[in-house]
Amino acid sequence: MKRYDCLKLLAPMVDKHMFTVTSLSSNTAFWSSLRLEGANFLGCNMGLCIPFALGLTAAFPDRKVIALDSDGSLMVDTSSLITVADVNPLNFVAIIFDNGSYARMGATFTTRRADLEKIAQGAGIDKTATVRSEEAFSASVKQAIDTAGPHFIVVKVEPDRERVKGDPHRTYGRAMREWFMDAVRHHPDYKGK
Amino acid sequence: MVDEHMLAVTSLSTNAPFWYNVRPEGPNFFALNMGLCLPFALGLTMAFPRRKVISIDSDGSLMNDSSSLITVADVNPGNLVAFVFDNSSYAFMGSTFTARRTDLGKMAQGAGIAKSGTVRTLEDFSAAAKQAMESTGPHFIVAKVEPDAGRVAADRSRTSGRPMREWFMDAVRRHPDYQVRR
Amino acid sequence: MDQQSVQVIVETLKEQGIDLVVTLPEEPTYALTEAVRQDSFFTAVTVAGEGNGIAFCAGAALGGRRVAFVTGVAGLLVSSWALSQMGMVYGAPILILASYRGDFGDHSGIPGSQLLMFKQVAEPLLAALRVPYRVVNQKATLKRMLQEGSFACQDYSHPIALLLSGEVLW
Numbered sequence: 001m002k003r004y005d006c007l008k009l010l011a012p013m014v015d016k017h018m019f020t021v022t023s024l025s026s027n028t029a030f031w032s033s034l035r036l037e038g039a040n041f042l043g044c045n046m047g048l049c050i051p052f053a054l055g056l057t058a059a060f061p062d063r064k065v066i067a068l069d070s071d072g073s074l075m076v077d078t079s080s081l082i083t084v085a086d087v088n089p090l091n092f093v094a095i096i097f098d099n100g101s102y103a104r105m106g107a108t109f110t111t112r113r114a115d116l117e118k119i120a121q122g123a124g125i126d127k128t129a130t131v132r133s134e135e136a137f138s139a140s141v142k143q144a145i146d147t148a149g150p151h152f153i154v155v156k157v158e159p160d161r162e163r164v165k166g167d168p169h170r171t172y173g174r175a176m177r178e179w180f181m182d183a184v185r186h187h188p189d190y191k192g193k
Numbered sequence: 194m195v196d197e198h199m200l201a202v203t204s205l206s207t208n209a210p211f212w213y214n215v216r217p218e219g220p221n222f223f224a225l226n227m228g229l230c231l232p233f234a235l236g237l238t239m240a241f242p243r244r245k246v247i248s249i250d251s252d253g254s255l256m257n258d259s260s261s262l263i264t265v266a267d268v269n270p271g272n273l274v275a276f277v278f279d280n281s282s283y284a285f286m287g288s289t290f291t292a293r294r295t296d297l298g299k300m301a302q303g304a305g306i307a308k309s310g311t312v313r314t315l316e317d318f319s320a321a322a323k324q325a326m327e328s329t330g331p332h333f334i335v336a337k338v339e340p341d342a343g344r345v346a347a348d349r350s351r352t353s354g355r356p357m358r359e360w361f362m363d364a365v366r367r368h369p370d371y372q373v374r375r
Numbered sequence: 376m377d378q379q380s381v382q383v384i385v386e387t388l389k390e391q392g393i394d395l396v397v398t399l400p401e402e403p404t405y406a407l408t409e410a411v412r413q414d415s416f417f418t419a420v421t422v423a424g425e426g427n428g429i430a431f432c433a434g435a436a437l438g439g440r441r442v443a444f445v446t447g448v449a450g451l452l453v454s455s456w457a458l459s460q461m462g463m464v465y466g467a468p469i470l471i472l473a474s475y476r477g478d479f480g481d482h483s484g485i486p487g488s489q490l491l492m493f494k495q496v497a498e499p500l501l502a503a504l505r506v507p508y509r510v511v512n513q514k515a516t517l518k519r520m521l522q523e524g525s526f527a528c529q530d531y532s533h534p535i536a537l538l539l540s541g542e543v544l545w
Contacts, residue, residue: 122300
């Protein structure tokens with residue numbers, strides 16, 4: 001199953017007032033080409049995607065916040081799952097693309113003993129799933145978006161064949177932050193100044 | 194159950210003074226700060242592969258860096274016995290996540306440590322510890338305990354910081370298996 | 376931290392509209408975080424690790440919440456990766472209140488070798504991470520420092536740290 005195909009299925013399910021946060025690597029490149037509207041925080045570095053998304057749920061409690069993370073990134077800081085379970089935000093959806101690879105630098109722990117869904121369950125997140133087909137992906141994600149969370153979905157995908165990079169002016173760092181903040185400031189629920 | 198050549202590592206709080214009171218001599222590394230006990234113990238297993246290394250951690254400390262469980266599972270050291278004394282408290286500063294939704298035994302299993310379990314009575318603790326000490330690991334045992342009644346005193350120069358490190362290194366240098374790679 | 380300092384901080388956080396306070400409990404600031412937890416004005420969040428804490432604060436802050444992170448030097452060390460990203464790269468406005476363990480006046484009884492480390496590391500660490508900071512060790516200037524720190528935090532759109540010490544902390 002390919003990451004890109006899953007993201008293509010996800011894109012139409014995300015309405016313009018939802019928030020998305022992506023980890024580095026192809027999550028960012030692919031997602032940035034699929035969702036052109038709304039507030040998207042792209043290119044979060046290792047271990048930071050989930051807790052950043054969790055923080056966003058505190059700013060926008062009435063909107064779905066969807067974290068698009070990867071296995072290597074999550075495993076840098078699995079304690080973030082403990083915090084997610086405890087804060088227990090109903091509007092939180094974490095989708096972990098598990099390709100078992102650190103980019104082109106070899107296999108991660110999920111190809112051996114680690115099971116991210118079980119770790120999330122141990123952390124205290126009840127609504128979890130691991131999906132391996134596009135049908136299962138669609139069904140799981142639809143349910144996550146239509147019902148109260150927090151939801152945690154592991155998506156088993158193949159490693160990407162090619163290295164894909166997003167537009168560096170839109171998908172990373174300070175420049176991305178400006179696009180994101182612009183969308184945030186225009187959001188109907190925004191309460192900041 | 195701990196012989197003189199086994200190595201032990203503790204986290205902060207009462208784990209350190211209590212362990213010092215029961216096993217003052219031998220290679221003990223006391224009072225590692227939050228999140229560091231388990232990975233440090235794991236490193237020791239690689240320096241002393243033929244000896245049991247016992248990690249005496251606490252729930253708050255482990256949860257600071259729960260990713261260490263994944264590393265333990267992957268290195269898969271047969272000589273590691275990891276205890277977590279889970280009193281669901283950050284010292285006297287309120288309850289931790291294990292008082293609510295978090296189950297460390299389950300997280301360890303998810304990380305890939307097959308020999309993980311939770312014990313709640315002294316009998317079960319004894320049985321689990323004995324089995325862990327006598328068989329190949331890695332073993333991960335969560336011991337549910339009550340919060341400690343008060344603070345416990347122990348000789349500071351033996352149980353923390355740089356002075357403790359000197360005692361530890363002294364024991365390590367005299368250990369029959371000690372090999373320095375030059 | 377005595378009740379007088381706790382009250383000044385709680386009151387000033389409220390005046391500044393900071394209604395989200397994140398922490399991993401530590402001894403020197405426990406009285407403060409407890410007071411916050413029990414005050415219904417605030418949403419108090421406990422995190423499992425300080426790295427989570429800073430990233431969480433960044434998400435909330437860029438999302439428009441006014442947020443404070445209460446920690447100590449140890450927590451700054453643990454969260455330095457997250458700070459490098461959320462501070463230097465993204466400029467998230469997070470007010471960090473950190474206890475200055477190891478500064479002169481720390482009679483907490485923690486071993487000297489640890490305290491020395493905290494004292495040597497705290498300020499250079501913040502400087503290395505380009506987090507503007509002030510050491511706040513006088514009750515007379517506590518309120519003003521909080522107000523100025525909070526203002527600067529929003530104005531720069533960047534984390535800023537107040538290292539609490541002296542009579543404010545001990």
